[in-house]
Amino acid sequence: MQLTQKEANDLISLMKIPKDIGGGISFDHQKKVVTLMSPDEREEFFLNVTPSKYELKKITYQTRARKSIILARLDIGGPPHRNPDDEEIQCPHIHIYREGYADKWAYALPNEFDQCVDMWDFLEVFLRFCNVSTNPFNQPVLSH
Secondary structure, X not given: OOOOHHHHHHHHHOOEEEOOOOOOEEXXXXXXEEEEEOOOOOOEEEEEEEEOOOOOOOXXXXXXXXXXXXXXXXXXXXXXXXXXXXXXXXXXXXXXXXXXXXXXXXXXXXXXXXXXXXXXXXXXXXXXXXXXXXXXXXXXXXXX
């Protein structure tokens, strides 16, 4: 399924409210999926938190609409990304839906990510970037 750029931008800017609040989050290999809803409950979204199984400093956060359309994806601790125009973007970087390319384009991080020092900071800024009303996780769970 493809979206027009206007549809994608509208979905990205729409407020997203977590259906389930609570629980901590561990950044050591534990995947999480949180269901998000638009205020009028007409649109369902998903927040995915996907840590690497092998590298503790590698993680992906993404929001999806209509089950499988990635609206935004933040990659931390991974390799550089090569865009369709052959430009290489270093990690961390963000993918934002682009009509005709879906999530194939990566961009340098916007300024709001400049003060991030750990995965929790990146998660909180990413949630704001994606217009998620509330952090669905109470606090990070420290890994041992």
